[in-house]
Amino acid sequence: MSDEADAIALDVANRILAAQPFSVLIGAKLTQFGGGTARIEVPFEPQLLQQNGFLHGGVLAYAIDNAISFAGGSVLGPSILTAGMTVAYHRPARGPILAEATVITATRSSAAVRCEVSALDDRTGERVIVASGHGTIALIDRGAE
Amino acid sequence: MSDEADAIALDVANRILAAQPFSVLIGAKLTQFGGGTARIEVPFEPQLLQQNGFLHGGVLAYAIDNAISFAGGSVLGPSILTAGMTVAYHRPARGPILAEATVITATRSSAAVRCEVSALDDRTGERVIVASGHGTIALIDRGAE
Amino acid sequence: MSDEADAIALDVANRILAAQPFSVLIGAKLTQFGGGTARIEVPFEPQLLQQNGFLHGGVLAYAIDNAISFAGGSVLGPSILTAGMTVAYHRPARGPILAEATVITATRSSAAVRCEVSALDDRTGERVIVASGHGTIALIDRGAE
Amino acid sequence: MSDEADAIALDVANRILAAQPFSVLIGAKLTQFGGGTARIEVPFEPQLLQQNGFLHGGVLAYAIDNAISFAGGSVLGPSILTAGMTVAYHRPARGPILAEATVITATRSSAAVRCEVSALDDRTGERVIVASGHGTIALIDRGAE
Numbered sequence: 001m002s003d004e005a006d007a008i009a010l011d012v013a014n015r016i017l018a019a020q021p022f023s024v025l026i027g028a029k030l031t032q033f034g035g036g037t038a039r040i041e042v043p044f045e046p047q048l049l050q051q052n053g054f055l056h057g058g059v060l061a062y063a064i065d066n067a068i069s070f071a072g073g074s075v076l077g078p079s080i081l082t083a084g085m086t087v088a089y090h091r092p093a094r095g096p097i098l099a100e101a102t103v104i105t106a107t108r109s110s111a112a113v114r115c116e117v118s119a120l121d122d123r124t125g126e127r128v129i130v131a132s133g134h135g136t137i138a139l140i141d142r143g144a145e
Numbered sequence: 146m147s148d149e150a151d152a153i154a155l156d157v158a159n160r161i162l163a164a165q166p167f168s169v170l171i172g173a174k175l176t177q178f179g180g181g182t183a184r185i186e187v188p189f190e191p192q193l194l195q196q197n198g199f200l201h202g203g204v205l206a207y208a209i210d211n212a213i214s215f216a217g218g219s220v221l222g223p224s225i226l227t228a229g230m231t232v233a234y235h236r237p238a239r240g241p242i243l244a245e246a247t248v249i250t251a252t253r254s255s256a257a258v259r260c261e262v263s264a265l266d267d268r269t270g271e272r273v274i275v276a277s278g279h280g281t282i283a284l285i286d287r288g289a290e
Numbered sequence: 291m292s293d294e295a296d297a298i299a300l301d302v303a304n305r306i307l308a309a310q311p312f313s314v315l316i317g318a319k320l321t322q323f324g325g326g327t328a329r330i331e332v333p334f335e336p337q338l339l340q341q342n343g344f345l346h347g348g349v350l351a352y353a354i355d356n357a358i359s360f361a362g363g364s365v366l367g368p369s370i371l372t373a374g375m376t377v378a379y380h381r382p383a384r385g386p387i388l389a390e391a392t393v394i395t396a397t398r399s400s401a402a403v404r405c406e407v408s409a410l411d412d413r414t415g416e417r418v419i420v421a422s423g424h425g426t427i428a429l430i431d432r433g434a435e
Numbered sequence: 436m437s438d439e440a441d442a443i444a445l446d447v448a449n450r451i452l453a454a455q456p457f458s459v460l461i462g463a464k465l466t467q468f469g470g471g472t473a474r475i476e477v478p479f480e481p482q483l484l485q486q487n488g489f490l491h492g493g494v495l496a497y498a499i500d501n502a503i504s505f506a507g508g509s510v511l512g513p514s515i516l517t518a519g520m521t522v523a524y525h526r527p528a529r530g531p532i533l534a535e536a537t538v539i540t541a542t543r544s545s546a547a548v549r550c551e552v553s554a555l556d557d558r559t560g561e562r563v564i565v566a567s568g569h570g571t572i573a574l575i576d577r578g579a580e
Contacts, residue, residue, distance in 0.1 A: 020194070020196050021191055021193065021194045022192065022194060022195060022200075022201035022204060023195075023201070024192075025170070025192045025193070026203075047169075047170045048166065048167050048170070049167060050168075051165050056165060056166075056167035057210045057211075058167060058171075058207025058211060059167060061206035061210055062202075062203025062204075062206060062207065063203075065202045065203045065206055065232075069202075081234065082202050082234055083233070083234060084231065085232050086231045086376065086569055087206070087230050087231075087232070088229040088547050088569065089226065089227055089229060090542065090545075090547055091542070104564060105525050105563075105567070107525065110525075112525055112567050114549055114567070114569070116539060128540075129547075132539045132540070132549070133569070134521055134523065134549070134569040136523055228518070229519065229571060235400075236397070249406060249419060249422045250380050250418075250419035250422070252381070255380075257378050257380055257422050259404055261395075273395075274394060274395035277394045277402050277404070277424065278424070279376055279404070279422065281378055281518065306486060309486040310484070310485045310491060311482045311483065311484050311485075311491075312490075312491035313485075313491070314482075315460070315482045337456045337457065337459075337460045338457050338460070339455070339457060340455045340457060341454040341455050346455060346456075346457035346458070346497070347501075347504075347517050348457055348496060348497025348498075348500045349457060352491070352492075353493075355492045356493065371524065372492050373523070373524060374521065374522060374524060375521070375522050376519065376521045376522075377496070377519060378519040379516065379517055379519060
């Protein structure tokens with residue numbers, strides 16, 4: 001796609017994100033989208049933490065879920081669902097996070113996507129990987145339910 | 146444990162949940178805890194939905210993450226972390242959910258936990274399984290990071 | 291199903307297992323099948339071990355893969371594939387194993403299945419859980435590839 | 436590491452593989468090892484197939500298990516175990532496979548590893564991704580069992 005087409009795609013994808021009340025509640029932004037990739041950013045806000053002052057694991061899982069969904073959607077189109085995902089937690093998230101998802105392979109009806117979540121460490125100013133995941137996105141089959 | 150001990154454990158566990166700002170944001174309740182099990186309830190509120198009016202997948206992932214963590218904690222104690230989890234999505238969640246987690250097996254330093262999430266279907270009034278998962282809980286090893 | 295119908299189902303399922311050369315190579319037996327469940331047994335043989343004398347993790351993964359596939363097939367029929375699975379390893383397998391799979395929920399086109407693998411511990415004579423898993427079985431969609 | 440050091444590492448790693456009777460049974464080769472990566476190759480042999488003439492899913496799971504284990508071991512050393520893994524199956528494997536694993540991130544006691552499995556398609560002569568996975572490798576904690 002041209003840069004212009006990419007920009008339009010990102011804009012449309014952000015409208016989908018903005019139509020998700022839970023994404024608005026979390027304050028997530030979609031800052032990259034297209035060509036089998038997507039990047040979700042989540043701020044480090046007090047209401048997103050767990051009892052030790054780190055981002056809650058559920059926030060990281062949300063970011064992975066949505067990043068793999070958008071990455072898959074950039075290949076399969078908007079009528080998709082996340083069939084499943086794996087989340088591995090590696091370190092506490094001490095700052096805002098980026099969830100970066102990349103399609104590994106896609107068939108006509110599904111996409112396998114990997115995702116890495118990095119956080120800005122407030123102690124060192126460095127970005128570290130705090131979680132990683134893998135997911136499968138499927139075209140919605142209206143007859144399957 | 147006696148019924149009284151169970152009740153105390155549930156109370157203490159609910160204080161941990163109440164100390165998680167993200168759990169308060171979501172409005173989660175811990176309604177069962179102890180003996181290798183835990184049950185997290187999440188209401189069906191407008192701010193927790195995705196663009197089609199179902200609970201967002203990230204909300205289900207949050208519930209699984211926390212239910213397996215508390216179930217593991219009921220066996221291993223409070224100094225734990227979720228090492229990883231798997232979430233499989235089966236149906237859209239059209240009502241409030243229960244995430245029910247059960248320890249499969251535990252060693253001195255870790256627990257394997259399974260979890261099923263059911264939702265009250267607003268069309269039928271019946272409870273259906275909307276997601277299932279599996280997770281590993283580990284004792285926090287301060288030297289590992 | 292009647293006991294007779296169950297017996298027939300187990301017999302047919304064992305013919306499918308016998309038609310899998312890799313299952314013959316491993317020496318796996320299907321000893322329970324039907325109603326959303328399946329049990330695969332694998333012997334403790336020298337050629338199935340890893341370098342420390344335990345059953346190789348790949349053998350446990352094979353057993354989980356096949357047990358969840360047969361459990362799913364008992365609900366969805368024979369034209370199925372394993373879409374994905376998770377394997378968590380808990381302890382070394384020091385003896386023959388049983389992989390016991392149970393369907394959690396099924397739609398018309400897929401089934402979610404959990405599985406636990408236990409081994410007879412040659413030191414204690416007791417059965418311990420050595421691995422657990424979760425998988426998704428899907429009806430084969432010939433148009434999807 | 437220098438090329439010579441890499442070559443030695445690969446040689447030592449292949450001796451570990453050769454000490455795994457199950458890897459010998461399967462006929463697996465380790466053809467790349469070091470710097471957080473490993474590549475396992477498995478031939479397309481009659482005894483490794485399932486009932487439709489494709490490599491059995493358990494063979495792919497074996498390859499992922501071992502590739503992530505060696506990739507993790509290249510960072511953490513030989514006293515490791517696979518804590519868990521996820522396998523997603525994308526297409527039937529119609530020829531010999533390569534399982535290529537890469538460490539995503541590592542702490543002092545664990546490594547997160549991703550893996551992709553590709554097969555030579557006997558119909559087209561092209562290499563296609565047939566499975567992907569994610570695993571966690573941990574240093575063996577002798578006191579944990």
